[in-house]
Amino acid sequence: MLRDQEPGDRGLRDLMPGGRRFSLRVRITASTVAIVLAVLAVGGFAVVALLERSLVGSEAQTAEDQAQQFALDSATAGELAKFDADEVIIQLQLDGVVVGVADDDLKDTLPLPVSERERIVRVLDERYLVQSAPVILDSRVHHVVVGRSLDTADEAVRAATVLMAVAVPAVSAFVALMTWTVVGRSLQPVERIRRDVESAGDDLTRRIAPPGGTDEVSLLTSTMNKMLDKLEAAQRAQRRFVSDASHELRSPVAAIRQHTQVALRHPDTTDLATLAGTVDVEAARLHELVDDLLLLARLDEGMTRNRREIDLDDVVLAEAARLRTLGIVVDTTRVGPARVLGDEVLLVRAVRNAAENARRHAGTRVDLTLTTDAGQVVLYVDDDGDGVPEQDRQRIFHRFERRDDARSRDSGGSGLGLAIVAEAAQHTGGTAALSAAPTGGARLELRLPEHRDR
Template identity: 50%
Template sequence: MTVDGDRVLVVSEDIEGDRTLVLAVSMDDDAETLATVATLLAVAVPVLLLLVAVTTWLVVGRALRPVERIREEVDGITADRLHQRVPVPDTADEIAALATTMNGMLDRLDAAATAQRRFVSDASHELRSPLATIRQHAELAHAHPEVTSIAELAEVVSEEGLRLQGIVESLLLLARLDEGAGTNAEAVDLDDIALGEVRRMRAAGLDVDGSGIHAARVHGDPRLLGQLVRNLADNAVRHSRGRVAIGVTPAGDHVFLTVEDDGAGVPSAERDRIFERFVRLDEARSRDAGGSGLGLAIAQGIATSAGGHLTVDDSRWGGARFVLTLPLTA
């Protein structure tokens, strides 16, 4: 109630007899306290929010400064500067992990670009050689028709044309395998493919052991798997001294196709490199003996596309043994 113009809080209590105790307390102090608190809140809350915003901006900005440096470094890396790397901070936190991941990605891009440049260079060299041979014989036949006959020139053009065709077809197949397209997967009897290669090589007068071939079915493109086995067989014949063996052995959930020879074998240091494109070992530098250097690369690509892998180790005769591992199918 209001007493003499002042708001007061009144409390009453009955006591002994007919008496009542009445206590009135002025509310001016409470009003002043509330006004003071409201003023403090009106000033302190905006100041506190401003302080929190500034602190957050400084802390987040400092935390993200390494990210900005990483962004600037990556933004400046072009195709001809793939050797550059992002600085890794010594904080051992997520920013350092991000920088390490970026450097790993740059390593892979650099390796891919280097491999692509080497591939283009090797392909250009392989394609240039038959063309140069054709051009040389054509120029010789034109300048000295009495030396080179039309039949000899036609034979050279035909042979080198077939070599060019083989290289181009191999390059196109590798491109298809890299894209993972163009394959018709179905159930394939791997033993039938192996036996077909044994018969083909025996018809050519070669000593081939096919006693280790057992029934096994895999899932893949029959044409590509046939080319894989033929590439391995041709490679074995090319390097053998007279003996070649082909085997198909199912074991557990996988089947192992082996092609081995009694040649010089593959040194341990070269066993990963021989599956690269246009790679020939020292004994196979001759183009006539060593092919174009794409056969084993194609075999590895086909094996990968079929869900398997291809390795090489020592054969029972000290030569090379190529082992194709594929998952079995019912």
């Protein structure tokens, strides 16, 4: 059986990318303790070194003062004064030979070194700090040499070393415990957020309860809830898209199947030409619908499309010519030159869809206007039909929405034409909007960034 793990450890380990071996809690604690341990170790070493230097320096100053004082007293008295003290050696030397000692108990001590600077020597297995001072006796230069034991200083240094050796690990352990506890408590809200987000995978309507406050965890909660809102909206849109697409595709398929079944069961009621004409019309409708769905799917995927300079007036005039062949009166007197940078196939489809939408709902004519305004290319497509109610002008740019919900699918199209217009405008960096036309019908306004030669 696997051992029980704390929630913070288990959840964060599951979230670790690349299968890292240790949890975030362990890594933060280990990093913190390592830094604290290194700082304390260096600091402890520095404290011990400074303590030793201070104690040795103090002994050196005392030894120097004693050497000078005994030299002064010896010069006055003509001999080395007596001095009985533990752990202090005072010698009077001439040419490196001991000629007198302050303490008779130390008369057998080997001569201490004479030096202008303090020196540390070992005497009787102890360290002594030695200082000397010159003195004139009997017209000859003698030296008073003072050696002070460093045993007390060494004991203090050893005690400090032991203290640091115990204190540094103890403090590091305390820091580790505190870090482990604080990080664990700090990560508990993150673990709760992880569990809530994980459970929301099955139910996108669920949301994470905000912990309150304005700290990073609260901001993370707000961000995750916004992400769940977007995921829920995307899921609803996807389901609706699939449902609407299935319904739209079913209509031409059902019509083709109906006519072919009638032809098979009652061949005397129809002829081949009639059947072929019906199948061709429904197949064309099916082909157009599939093309629209594929185009929208590619735009949703953000696929990179070819962008180049396009003379939009040529596209508009070509579409006007197509409408005229269908018997529609089209006014293009207000079509001026305009150039944009975009995907030609997408913009041609957008202009065609806008014109076709106007043709479907026009009474007698369609007016096309193309102009430039403040660095933008503006295309107006006007019809003289019934117009669009103001409350529906945003809605019909959505996919599978129609201008009139009561309109039949045959006359109303699939509801993707204006959606493609809006997507094309957005893809090119512009906007699409509906308003009332001067002729009383609907006006579709397409605004795109103007492309100018530099």
